[in-house]
Amino acid sequence: MAEVRERLRRLASRSRARLPEGLDLEPLMTNDSNTIERHLDALDLIERVVTVALTNGIESVDRIRVNLDPDFKSKAGLGAVERTQVQFDMTGPSANVTATILGTQSDHYGKPVVLDSLLAKTPRRNAGQVKLNLVCSALRLHETHPQDELE
Numbered sequence: 737m738a739e740v741r742e743r744l745r746r747l748a749s750r751s752r753a754r755l756p757e758g759l760d761l762e763p764l765m766t767n768d769s770n771t772i773e774r775h776l777d778a779l780d781l782i783e784r785v786v787t788v789a790l791t792n793g794i795e796s797v798d799r800i801r802v803n804l805d806p807d808f809k810s811k812a813g814l815g816a817v818e819r820t821q822v823q824f825d826m827t828g829p830s831a832n833v834t835a836t837i838l839g840t841q842s843d844h845y846g847k848p849v850v851l852d853s854l855l856a857k858t859p860r861r862n863a864g865q866v867k868l869n870l871v872c873s874a875l876r877l878h879e880t881h882p883q884d885e886l887e
Contacts, residue, residue, distance in 0.1 A: 777874035793832035
């Protein structure tokens, strides 16, 4: 994790961009390998999206939030598709925001990113800037068994 943080910090410094302290990632206080795997999936997604954003001229990644699938720890268990969501709030010129969105869909930095939602707003005070809220998912597919087969 420290290597990814440092690599992205150096890239941001060269781009004169701002990143949240420590990428807004809290230290993991668990030895549970399943939880650690999901956070590593999220870290991979963060590295890819932030790299795309910085190389396309995003000026600031304001906030990053990781949300594990709500069913991950539930008694009902996971469904066929598990989503670890990562939400990014970033700011930059409109052309750079557009290039970032398109860049997440290329295979230049790995496989294309699954976009769940995006919201772009232009602040009234700064018409040349766009605030982008991007929600991406790292997906895991699970085998499901119809109830009939279990009986």
